[in-house]
Amino acid sequence: MAQVFPPYANTLARAVLLGAAALGLGGLGLLVALPFTPHVTRQDITIEQPVQFSHEHHAGGLGIDCRYCHTAVEQGRYAGIPPTDTCMTCHSQIWTNAELLAPVRRSLAEGVPLRWQKVHVLPDYVFFDHSVHVNNGVGCSTCHGAINRMPQVRQVAPLTMGWCLDCHRDPAPNLRPASEIFNMEWTPPADQAAQGAALVAHYGIRTEHLTDCSRCHR
Structure with missing residues (x-):
C-alpha cells in the first residue's frame, strides 16, 4: 500500500498542536497580565x-x-x-506677565475654570x-x-x-x-x-x- 502522508507528517502535526497550545496559553497569560500593566493602571504616565x-x-x-x-x-x-483665584493670590503679584501663566490669567478674566x-x-x-x-x-x-x-x-x-x-x-x-x-x-x-x-x-x-x-x- 502506498504511503499517503510523508514521514514528517507526524512531527509536523505535533508541532502545530504544540504551537496552538502555546499560542493559547500565551494569549491567556497576556489577558491575565494586562490589567496590571501601565497601559491599564496609568502608572508613571505623565498627562498633559x-x-x-x-x-x-x-x-x-x-x-x-x-x-x-x-x-x-x-x-x-x-x-x-484649587480655583483660579487661589493661583492668582500669588500670581497677581509675581510672574504677572509670564507666557506660561497666560491660561491662568485668561481663566480669571473670562470666569471659566481651567480644565x-x-x-x-x-x-x-x-x-x-x-x-x-x-x-x-x-x-x-x-x-x-x-x-x-x-x-x-x-x-x-x-x-x-x-x-x-x-x-x-x-x-x-x-x-x-x-x-x-x-x-x-x-x-x-x-x-x-x-x-x-x-x-x-x-x-x-x-x-x-x-x-x-x-x-x-x-
Missing part, C-alpha cells in the same frame, strides 16, 4: 495639563502645604482642585474618601509618592484592588503620626513595626473590618 504646574517648585522649593490648594482633603471625600486633567483615576464602582485616610495616619506621599519632587504629577502607585488590600490587611507599616501626614519627606522610623501597631490603636482602626467589601464598594 492646561498649565504645566510644577509641584516640585511649589510644594518642594517654596514649601507650600498641600492644604493650601487641596482645601477639602481633611474634611471631604475629594481633596479638591485640569485627572491623574489618579479610580473606577466608578470604587468609593474612596481622602479625609478618612489622612485623618487616620495615611500620609499624602504613601499613595501619591514624592509629589514635592515632580515637575509634573504622575501616578506612582498602581492603585489596583490588590495594592489597596495589601494596606487594608496590614495598615501598620504605612501609618504615621498626625503631625507628619503632610510631610512629603517623612520616612518610616527603624521601629515602624512597633509605632505602626501603636498608631493602629491610637487612631482606633478596626483592622478586622478593613477588608469588608462595603469599605470600598457601596
Whole structure:
C-alpha cells in the first residue's frame, strides 16, 4: 500500500498542536497580565495639563502645604482642585506677565475654570474618601509618592484592588503620626513595626473590618 502522508507528517502535526497550545496559553497569560500593566493602571504616565504646574517648585522649593490648594482633603471625600483665584493670590503679584501663566490669567478674566486633567483615576464602582485616610495616619506621599519632587504629577502607585488590600490587611507599616501626614519627606522610623501597631490603636482602626467589601464598594 502506498504511503499517503510523508514521514514528517507526524512531527509536523505535533508541532502545530504544540504551537496552538502555546499560542493559547500565551494569549491567556497576556489577558491575565494586562490589567496590571501601565497601559491599564496609568502608572508613571505623565498627562498633559492646561498649565504645566510644577509641584516640585511649589510644594518642594517654596514649601507650600498641600492644604493650601487641596482645601477639602481633611474634611471631604475629594481633596479638591484649587480655583483660579487661589493661583492668582500669588500670581497677581509675581510672574504677572509670564507666557506660561497666560491660561491662568485668561481663566480669571473670562470666569471659566481651567480644565485640569485627572491623574489618579479610580473606577466608578470604587468609593474612596481622602479625609478618612489622612485623618487616620495615611500620609499624602504613601499613595501619591514624592509629589514635592515632580515637575509634573504622575501616578506612582498602581492603585489596583490588590495594592489597596495589601494596606487594608496590614495598615501598620504605612501609618504615621498626625503631625507628619503632610510631610512629603517623612520616612518610616527603624521601629515602624512597633509605632505602626501603636498608631493602629491610637487612631482606633478596626483592622478586622478593613477588608469588608462595603469599605470600598457601596
